[in-house]
Amino acid sequence: MPVLLCTVTAFAQEARRPLVLQEMTWEDVREYLKTHDMVIIPLGSTEQQGPHLPLGTDFYEAFGIAKKISEKTGVIVAPLVFAAYSEYHMGFPGTVSVKTETLEQYLFECVSSLIRHGFKKIMFFNYHGGNNIVQAKLIHRINHTTSATAMAIGIGGTIRKDVPPETYEKFFDWHAGLGETSILLYLHPELVRMERAENPKLKFAFTKEPHKLKELFEKNPAMAKVWDEWIGVPEATGKGGASHEFSSNGIWTLNDVKKSNAQLGKKRVDVMVDSIAEFIEEWKKSGNMR
Numbered sequence: 001m002p003v004l005l006c007t008v009t010a011f012a013q014e015a016r017r018p019l020v021l022q023e024m025t026w027e028d029v030r031e032y033l034k035t036h037d038m039v040i041i042p043l044g045s046t047e048q049q050g051p052h053l054p055l056g057t058d059f060y061e062a063f064g065i066a067k068k069i070s071e072k073t074g075v076i077v078a079p080l081v082f083a084a085y086s087e088y089h090m091g092f093p094g095t096v097s098v099k100t101e102t103l104e105q106y107l108f109e110c111v112s113s114l115i116r117h118g119f120k121k122i123m124f125f126n127y128h129g130g131n132n133i134v135q136a137k138l139i140h141r142i143n144h145t146t147s148a149t150a151m152a153i154g155i156g157g158t159i160r161k162d163v164p165p166e167t168y169e170k171f172f173d174w175h176a177g178l179g180e181t182s183i184l185l186y187l188h189p190e191l192v193r194m195e196r197a198e199n200p201k202l203k204f205a206f207t208k209e210p211h212k213l214k215e216l217f218e219k220n221p222a223m224a225k226v227w228d229e230w231i232g233v234p235e236a237t238g239k240g241g242a243s244h245e246f247s248s249n250g251i252w253t254l255n256d257v258k259k260s261n262a263q264l265g266k267k268r269v270d271v272m273v274d275s276i277a278e279f280i281e282e283w284k285k286s287g288n289m290r
């Protein structure tokens with residue numbers, strides 16, 4: 001009898017290897033479903049990430065971190081989509097964007113297939129801000145129309161933890177900046193062109209002094225809320241909030257991107273992986289595991 005991955009999860013945990021749906025056979029999945037019903041779906045994007053990071057950065061982050069969570073927990077990772085809603089990055093070549101409704105429907109149909117096979121606990125590990133709205137709608141739709149329970153465990157949810165605030169300045173280090181470059185230097189150093197990393201020239205309708213934004217928002221928190229709604233919108237809206245309109249090279253940061261380092265990336269990834277793995281183990285214990 002072929003060695004099925006009898007206790008596939010033990011296999012994953014002992015071998016410190018992730019379980020990736022596309023790398024498994026249908027027999028492996030059948031075995032997995034006898035004792036497990038969880039799946040992690042990474043959500044990223046294909047969009048500009050400054051002159052030094054690859055277009056697939058968000059996908060590589062979501063998939064890379066989800067695989068590390070899988071190594072720890074034995075939960076299957078199922079990457080189902082590479083592109084996302086990234087209209088506000090379309091000013092830079094190579095960016096691919098799909099409408100939020102299209103993405104929601106596509107992912108709902110993919111998840112419905114998994115549910116038909118017996119997956120009941122669906123976890124989205126998102127690493128692209130533009131996916132937040134799609135993720136929220138999907139989770140509501142899955143929870144209200146199917147027998148499965150869906151959760152956000154990455155960006156757009158409350159489960160993922162990150163390094164403490166004193167580790168590095170997080171305010172406006174949102175896209176291809178110090179934090180994200182450090183993560184990619186840890187996960188995929190071969191894809192990072194540090195010699196091309198340059199700090200962006202930023203110009204915002206809000207102020208002529210972008211470096212004083214934090215100060216401005218501390219004095220006037222209402223403006224911080226408006227800023228959140230304004231930043232990262234399509235050029236066609238005419239508000240100046242598209243990536244290429246306020247950032248000279250597509251990076252959204254006030255930090256020095258050249259100070260990015262793999263140690264910081266590892267620290268951030270470890271904290272995320274540990275906090276999410278802890279949640280998954282709790283859910284396994286408290287949920288209706290068969």
Ligand SMILES: [Zn+2]
Nearest residue numbers: 045058128129
């Ligand atoms: Zn993104």
